[in-house]
Amino acid sequence: MKIKNVTVGLFLFTIILLTSQFKSGSPVFGNGAPQSKSGSPGDNGICSDCHGGVPININNSLTSDIPVTGYIPGAIYNVTASISHSSLNKFGFEVSPQNLTGQQKGVLVSTTPAKTQLLSSGKWITHVGTGTTGTLNATSWSFQWVAPAAGSGSLSLYAAYVASNADFGAGGEIVYKASLPITEDLSVGLVENENVSQEWSMFPLPCKDILTISNVKSQSQKVRIVIRNITGKILIERAISSNKENIDVDIAELNSGIYIITVFETNRTLSKKLIKL
Numbered sequence: 644m645k646i647k648n649v650t651v652g653l654f655l656f657t658i659i660l661l662t663s664q665f666k667s668g669s670p671v672f673g674n675g676a677p678q679s680k681s682g683s684p685g686d687n688g689i690c691s692d693c694h695g696g697v698p699i700n701i702n703n704s705l706t707s708d709i710p711v712t713g714y715i716p717g718a719i720y721n722v723t724a725s726i727s728h729s730s731l732n733k734f735g736f737e738v739s740p741q742n743l744t745g746q747q748k749g750v751l752v753s754t755t756p757a758k759t760q761l762l763s764s765g766k767w768i769t770h771v772g773t774g775t776t777g778t779l780n781a782t783s784w785s786f787q788w789v790a791p792a793a794g795s796g797s798l799s800l801y802a803a804y805v806a807s808n809a810d811f812g813a814g815g816e817i818v819y820k821a822s823l824p825i826t827e828d829l830s831v832g833l834v835e836n837e838n839v840s841q842e843w844s845m846f847p848l849p850c851k852d853i854l855t856i857s858n859v860k861s862q863s864q865k866v867r868i869v870i871r872n873i874t875g876k877i878l879i880e881r882a883i884s885s886n887k888e889n890i891d892v893d894i895a896e897l898n899s900g901i902y903i904i905t906v907f908e909t910n911r912t913l914s915k916k917l918i919k920l
Contacts, residue, residue, distance in 0.1 A: 675769035676737040676803070678762040682820040683801035685745015690737070690803045691818040698803070698820040701726075705738075705802055705823040707788070713828035714790040719752075719903060719914040722788050726819065727781035728806040734782050735805045737769040740798055740825075748798035750873055752787040752903055759784050765873060787903065787914060789873070797826045843906055849918035852895040856906065858888055867907040868892060870917065878902070894919055 682689040682698065691698050707722040714720065726734050740749045750765040758774030761767070768786050776782070788800070800823040808815040843858045856868065868890070870879040878897060883890055897919045905914040 675760055675762070675771055676735060676767075676805075678737075678767050680803055681737045681739035681741075681767060681801040682803040682822075683739055683741045683745065683799070684743055685741045686739065686801070687745075689818065689820060690735070690805045694805055694807075694816045694818055696816065696818045698818045700821065701804075701819045702821045702823070704804070704819070704821045705800055707800075707823065709788075709825055710828065713826040714749075715828050716790055716793040716795070717916055718790045719916060720788050720790065721785065721912070721914075722800065722823075723783050723785045724802050724804070724821075725781070725783040726804045726806060727777070728817065729780060731806040731808050731815075731817070732777040732780050733775055733807040733809040734777055735770045735775055735807070736784055736802060737767055738786075738800055738802045739767045740788060740800050741766075742796065742798045748795050749791040750789045752789060752871065752873060754786050754871070754905075755784070756876070759786055789903070789916065793827075795827060797824070799824045843913065845904070845915065845917070849920045850894060851920040852893060854892045854894050854904075854917070856890045856892065856904075865909070866890065869905045869907070870894065870897070871903045871905070873901060873903065 676690060679686040679688045680690055680692065689698055704725050705722065706725070707720055709720045722738070724736050724738055726736065738751065740747065740751065742748055747766045751761060751768040752765065753759045753761050753768060755774075756771075758771060759768055760771050762769060770784065774784060802821040804819040804821075806817045806819070843856055845854055845856045866883045868881045868883065869877055870892075871877050879892065879894065881892060899919055902917040902919060903914055904917045905912060
């Protein structure tokens, strides 16, 4: 009888432990939010589905370098999602680029794997376990968004956040939501952003082996070049100390496909799409 009671007790304890991860008052999901919890009309889901509470609007929490005139098809933009609380210091988030019917528009790219990860090939981006602790009751996650093809139309970046005290107690969490409306720049079509083109260019495109990056101008003569796949994984990284305007990068080791190349200069960081043959 004693063994039976112990077995039943362990079973009940396991059930309570597992279900506590999903009830209101549970801490931020350490491995990231489930997909379809961005608060978008298409997702029809948000963090409060698991964490409880009524989401609070904080639309100024999403910032980007997308021009006010709209996105240029195929261009790559930097996005930051920020959250803070007066007393809580554990946070989670999820962002997705969608139109009103839930269609994915463009692709998200994880540029900080220590803080973010992708879901469903870039339709959603969320935190990882090492990206949930804030500094002075605030944190942010930075990533990139590759704009969709011409004619994709308007969309929004939808975001949901959780601020938690991570004590497994009820009432220890607050859920927020935000959205950043984005329109398509119909005046430029497929033409690349003029300001970016003036900073640096690369050739040949598409490229099979040696990629030349031209017109790199860094006052400190220190340039870092990073090539990532569309999930954000760094595949090639080069640190170059040179005042040369043309820099050659061997990409022969890459498989055929689409990549994102970022050039880090002294006072600017610019990214472009790279097609490898």
